[in-house]
Amino acid sequence: MRRAVIAITAFLGGLVLLLAAPAWADNEALKGTIQNQGKPVSGVKISVTSEDGQPVGQATTGSDGTWNVPVPKSGQYKVTLDQKTLPAGVTLKFKDRGTLSVQVYDGMQRNVLFALSSGSGGGDSGPSAESSYFERVAQLIFEGFNLGLIIALGAMGISLVFGTTGLTNFAHGELLTLGAMVAFLFNVSFGVPLIFAAVISVAVGALFGYAQDRWFWGRLRARGSSLLAMMIISIGLALFMRYLFLFLFGGESKAFLDYNAQPGIQVGPITAAPKNFIAMAIELAVLVLVSMALLKTRTGKAARAISDNPALAASSGINVDRVIRIIWTVGGATAALGGVMLGLAQNVGYQMGFQILLGMFAGVTLGGLGSAFGALVGSIVVGLFTQLSTLVIPTELKFSGSLVVLILVMLIRPQGILGRRERIG
Amino acid sequence: MHAETTSKKAVALAAFEGLPGEPGVPKPDPILVADGVVRRFGGLTAVDVAHLEVQRGSITALIGPNGAGKTTFFNQLTGFDTADAGSWTFNGNSLAGVPAHRVARSGMVRTFQLTKALTKLTVLENMRLGAQDQRGENFFRSLIPSLWRRQEDQITERAEELLERFKLDAKRDDFAGSLSGGQRKLLEMARALMVGPELVMLDEPMAGVNPALTQSLLGHVKGLRDEGMTVLFVEHDMDMVREISDWVVVMAMGNVIAEGPPDKIMSDSRVIDAYLGAHHDAPLSAEEAEEQLQEAEAELEIEEKA
Amino acid sequence: MDWNTIFVTTVKAAIGFETVVYALAAIGLNVQFGYAGLLNFGHAAFLGVAAYGLAVTVSTFHLPFWLGILIGLAATVVLALLLGIPTLRLRADYLAIVTIAAAEIVRNIFRSVAFKDIFGGSDGRQNFSGDFFALNPYGPGQYGIGPITFNERVLWVLTVGWVLVALSCALVYLLMKSPWGRVLKAIREDEDAVRSLGKNVFSYKMQALVLGGLIGCLGGFIFALGQASVQPDLFSTDFTFYAYTIVILGGAARVFSPVVGASIFWVLLVFIGNTLSEAVAAGVIPSSIMTVNQVGAVRFMLVGLGLMLLLIFRPQGIFGDKREIALDAR
Secondary structure, eight states, X not given: OHHHHHHHHXXXXXXXXXXXXXXXXXXXXXXXXXXXXXXEOOSOEEEEEETTSOEEEEEEXXXXXXXXXXXXXXXXXEEEXXXXXXXXXXXXXXXXXXEEEEEEOTTOEEEOOOOEESSSSOOSOOOOHHHHHHHHHHHHHHHHHHHHHHXXXXXXXXXXXXXXXXXXOTTHHHHHHHHHHHHHIIIIISOOOHHHHHHHHHHHHHHHHHXXXXXXXXXXXXXXXXXXXXXXXXXXXXHHHHHHHHHHHOSSOBOOSSSOSOOOEEETTEEXXXXXXXXXXXXXHHHHHHHHHHHHSHHHHHHXXXXXXXXXXXXXXXXXXXXXHHHHHHHHHHHHHHHHHHHHHSOBOTTHHHHHHHHHHHHHHHHOTTOHHHXXXXXXXXXXXXXXXXXXXXXXXXXXXXXXXXXXXXXXXXXXXXXXXXXXX | OHHHHXXXXXXXXXXXXXXXXXXXXXXXXXXXXXXXXXXXXXTEEEEEEEEEEEETXXXXXXXXXXXXXXXXXXXXXXXXXXXXEEEEEETTEEOTXXXXXHHHHTTEEEOOSSOOOOTTSBHHHHHHHHOSSOGGGSHHHHTOGGGTHHHHHHHHHHHHHHHHXXXXXXXXXXXXXXXXXXXXXXXXXXXXXXXXXXXXXXXXXXXXXXXXXXHHHXXXXXXXXXXXXXXXXXXXXXXXXXXXXXXXXXXXXXEEEEEEOHHHHHTOHHXXXXXXXXXXXXXXXXXXXXXXXXXXXXXXXXXXXX | OOHHHXXXXXXXXXXXXXXXXXXXXXXXXIIIIIITOOOOOOHHHHHHHHHHHHHIIXXXXXXXXXXXXXXXXXXXHHHHHHHHHHHTXXXXXXXXXXXXXXXXHHHHHHTOSTTHHHHOGGGOEESOOHHHHHTOOSOSSEEEETTEEEEHHHHHHHHHHHHHHHHHHHHHHXXXXXXXXXXXXXXXXXXXXXXHTTOOHHHHHHHHHHHHHHHHHHHHXXXXXXXXXXXXXXXXHXXXXXXXXXXXXXOTTOSSHHHHHHHXXXXXXXXXXXXXXXXXXXXXXXXXXXXGGGXXXXXXXXXXXXXXXHXXXXXXXXXXXXXXXXXXXX
């Protein structure tokens, strides 16, 4: 019985790792990190076969204990750890779990966990099944926050731009991609440490946001283009940018050089790589900063005034165009940061921004269109719901689940969580 | 024509004879009766009308300072917004909770403060749209023109008569977007008449209208009563209110605070109090009117964006 | 560079299979977006549920072909009702976001491992078009004029496809000439005004959504039958965006413009793709700038660029009247 409990715990642990990693990676693969008491174990041979025993590939863990075997498509695979290659004195915790059968979903890089122990067989005290369910929920909440904060970084920009100009920007996802790509360029191609690459990327994002408004959207507004036309123009821009990224970057998704395979650390019931905690801290700090700026600074107040009533704001002496330009600049910068964080959480790929765009829309809509704080709350709700939904629905459908909730919320509260009803006539 | 105007006016005035100027006073033959209509926006109570009756065959003005809840009250009555509480009947039939299009079909048709001419349809198409019970508006019947052609011809004939009356016949094939502000108001009123209403509810029919057109608009409004229709209108222009209305209802802070004949209401202390401190909207100059129109249009654009 | 090949494939594209599919999709979208002003960004899902309705009925459950068609049509109507009921009373941009979300939900369900037994995962479904090709009156062989030839299977698909396009155009023409079409166009302009004139706006919008979905779903059938297979990723959001490009290219709210738009769109896409491929292969464009693999990306970059330029400089499209277009620069 105890063995079964531990086995379940190990399985759930694996699931947790799987969720901590990529939400939307492009190419299916199996991967993992072999550790013994927190230290990576190198030189361990892992082989992967398809369900009917056809060999698919194999790998040997590196000095960081990681291994990765790409698989051709989604499906059921068998992963075998060659127990002879384990260092002396290290054994599998469960001898019968040297071969695991795992399901790889579309576009997913699946983590596989092998539990090792220094002694011979049999763990000591495993947590009870209930507490492991609780731990799983806690872990999912943690990851939901993580995802929600990344979504919020993008959604904030969408919401502010919508509030001040009325534009529903379908090209905002590509701003995230741009951020990740610039960071990738500096980090991987030029060898700049990721932290500095991220700073450069945020600067480029801000510049691009500014330029976009200065020479593109601002011009269109001045011409009096209708909002509908601008929305469709943003779709064209999104297509153009996405395929430009494909052209320049290629179709595979790639990882940054730094912080790739950090061993997880345990905080309370949550296990995650340290980078996740730091990333969340940065995201939270930036979001708080932007929110404070909205509340306290002149420009922030002006931005909220414009969202409320542009004509009134303009007639009370606010330079609407200047405020909008600042909004675009800030939106570009936070989106770039969101992109870097997304690249860190999964991998960098040309579709990453587009794939999270719907999550951002869901966050913005849930929070009430045009309300920046609503977008923040809404995004975190979307993130939490997306991760927690995996308790009941297959992981591959978790985004569909959150979109279903978006539709349901619209039925019940069309103005969003923090939105207001508007006046007719 | 002139004689008829005076006689209809006399009938309407006779009905109001001797009525006390209290809010919610019962009328001899009310077409519209509202009770306890409440609409709140968050913490703000925009409308809270305890009781109101509108006399059949009269021209009733609804006035009040900005933000008094006049348009919101209109929206409740016509089904464009849902009231938080209250009931109202039109010709004795309850209309509370009835959707806007069914309100219109029952004979209570409204216009909008910011004109809603359908700019990318021609003037004539705008008019035709107003006609009710069109066979060709059914999906399946629309596919067989012979089923609706004759009715369409009748509708066109009626539309052309109305266009002629509103002096828009020369514009019949132009896009409604090419009309001036005042012409759009006229078109909107004419289009509302195509519905065949018993009660016409005009939301600021004079807002943004070139003064040259004001007189003819006034004449058209009086003409509605002379044809036996009832008119309820929201207006800021006190000259107009004085000139054409038979009865005036005053709203402030969402409540009906006074009712009475136009000359009495202008000197009513409650009314003056309500307007005091608030922006007095009495007679606008042409420039002010123009300014208001521009503000209104800017607001409209924003609402469209929102 | 082989100009002859480029010419032949380009002409074939003008009347080819993709043109038919996109023309039907665009005619449906034109009813929703061009005439009624509904921002349906999930049009791909309408084609998807129709194609899968047919494919799954025949290939998974081994039921008759015509029942498959009926189920495809029914699935489209159900999808339209599901999307419309919550959103058609709300502001236009809500419909946009809900429909784009719904399309992704549908696609994810089609490609999910959990429902692989029914929908076939990312491989989709095959083996359902037998009955369709059994109806083919053309004997085996190549048909055509000069170098432009189609085999009997393609010709049969094209025949059925163009007949459907013609019927759909006729239907749209009749509807938009009628008072029904007038109400629809008025709703696009200002639905509150239409409501104040006693029209049930919700009902008309729903009718437009269903009708547009049904016309689009014919495209889904042709798509599935022409390829004799369905895959979930054919019905991605990009499909919807191309359909929008086509509608706007031809000119929204015009009966024939989606057809002409689809034709021009595919001619351009094929011509540019072929020319670039040939140029790269012949070394006219050095491989340091572009490889053959990147041609696809460039094609779609140009679609995006084209969509932007079109809306900025000619929102009424090729045939539209600027005064009649809801997309105008005000």
